[in-house]
Amino acid sequence: MPTKIHPALIGFTALVFIFLVGPLVIVLGSALSDTTYLTFPPQGLSLRWFENIFAIDAFRRTILTSLQVAVISTFVALLIGIPASYAMSRYRIQLPGWLSTLFVLPVLVPELVLGFSLLKNLAFQFNAPIFLSLIIGHTILILPYVIRVISASLASFDFSIEEAAISLGSPPLKTFFTVLLPNVRSGVIAAFILAFITSVNDVSISIFLTGPGISTLPIQLLAHMEQFFDPTVASVSVLLMVLTVAVMAIVERTLGLTFLAK
Amino acid sequence: MTKPLSIRNITAHYGQTKVLEDLSLDIAEGELVSLLGASGCGKTTTLRLVAGFLQPTSGSITLGGKDLTKLPAHQRDIGLVFQNYALFPHLSVADNVGFGLKQRGVSGEAKTKRVGAMLERVGLAHLADRLPGALSGGQKQRVALARALVIEPPLLMFDEPLSNLDAKLRVDMRVEIRQLQRANGTTSVYVTHDQEEAFSISDRVAIMHAGKIMQLDTPENLYQRPANAFVARFVGFENLVPMKVVARDGAQITAEAAGGVKLTLSLEHFGAIPDNFVLACRADGLAVTDNMAAEGIPTTLGLRTYLGRAYQYQSETAAGMLVANGLLSKPLEPGSSAKLVPVPDQCTILAVE
Structure with missing residues (x-):
């Protein structure tokens, strides 16, 4: 028997959908506009604002920097986050309760404050290179997300499965890779995507840490907007969205498949 | 292997x-x-x-x-x-x-x-x-x-x-x-x-x-x-009654529990019995009878529950609260007097700890 859906529910769903997708449509529309100013609906269709991104040297360089920073800091965060989440789930009883809170504390600190203090300490005090400061800053920013997401997927993992593998002769470290990781695969992928997106889109921390010669895409975008109000802003946004979706797809494919192949 | x-x-x-x-x-x-x-x-x-x-x-x-x-x-x-x-x-x-x-x-x-x-x-x-x-x-x-x-x-x-x-x-x-x-x-x-x-x-x-x-x-x-x-x-001996041997007579002993209750036990069944011991009986090991002439522990019957194979009585005795099973064919009323007769097969002797 088909369930009857209340018309109001359909209407409400549609509203939420428009609310979520609407801005994206406007951005995409504006990016395709042939005008020299931001407008929606687009007047005339043109890809010249996309060409413009690559024509401007600063955009080309910052796209590359953003990708490098995002990939490296995401891997560093996973490298720290996976073992940390594992330890906190596996030894939950033995470890103090505040430890898991400690790992998510950076979320509670306003990003601007975090960015400023990193600038003061890393850049001024230790004279750290800009690129390294960016990696450190982004790793701190995304680590809480990585730990939260992976901890959540570990929460449903039954550690007696790990003991079963060990009792069958699999050494603990090997068990971690062959038994535990495949079972939290979806959590790792989710953490990767979330961390990557957060890093690529970050403004508040990067704005303090970027400097002469090295900038990230959102910061370059901000700088560009201060001078021009052309649809390049929209086309860069579209590019960011495409990039994000592409990374999600790649991660899902590669990470997903290699984990499946044990 | x-x-x-x-x-x-x-x-x-x-x-x-x-x-x-x-x-x-x-x-x-x-x-x-x-x-x-x-x-x-x-x-x-x-x-x-x-x-x-x-x-x-x-x-x-x-x-x-x-x-x-x-x-x-x-x-x-x-x-x-x-x-x-x-x-x-x-x-x-x-x-x-x-x-x-x-x-x-x-x-x-x-x-x-x-x-x-x-x-x-x-x-x-x-x-x-x-x-x-x-x-x-x-x-x-x-x-x-x-x-x-x-x-x-x-x-x-x-x-x-x-x-x-x-x-x-x-x-x-x-x-x-x-x-x-x-x-x-x-x-x-x-x-x-x-x-x-x-x-x-x-x-x-x-x-x-x-x-x-x-x-x-x-x-x-x-x-x-x-x-x-x-x-x-753990294995279901609900009744543990501390006793003391007062007389030994060949293959039998007479022992006394708190409240002066005396019982005769056969050495043939229980083996050696020390002077002080605990008589452990399952609920089935204490038969409930209203024949007051029988040798057993005098009791006033309390709550009666139905087990399907027997009636179980919470029985107040001078040796404490005991649990005993009585015949289905002869339900006794709570509050009435009865005797609890040990059934050797369902009882055993424990040393005093």
């Missing part, structure tokens, strides 16, 4: 809490011994110590003469069956069973063959390609059993393997486990809190309490001749 297990003077702590105290246990080759007790008695701790997941504070564990105490868990070569099955969710039934073989370098044809034969034995050959998520509880436990047996371990250990199954399946599975264990002749440790389960499948049962083995014996001996008050209560 199978080997005897010897646990010597094991003491274990969780942090500051002592969970096992100077525990020793010898299990002969091919024998199945159950560790039976309430939660927190140390039975699972004992199993985890032997498996290598916990380290004892002192003492040693040897399997067939080989010292396991310091050996890492993955080198101990012990087959484990867990309460919640602990199957690998991402591997098929066949790969689950083959996991231990793979660690032992068995692969290809040889592995497929042994996995197939094992699945055949537990009746799951047709499910080899399924993932564990698609199996019922009973099937999962069969896979877990197959996975532990296929590596032909010198020792098998079961951690409450049936407690997640429903009552009917539990009985079927324990018969199956016993048959497989007998067929392979594998030395086994079986942890459970279910007395019927332990008694039905074990060669010997260790009844545990507060980190100690209270008694290790055959199910028959435990059931009929408990060594102490704890075990007596």
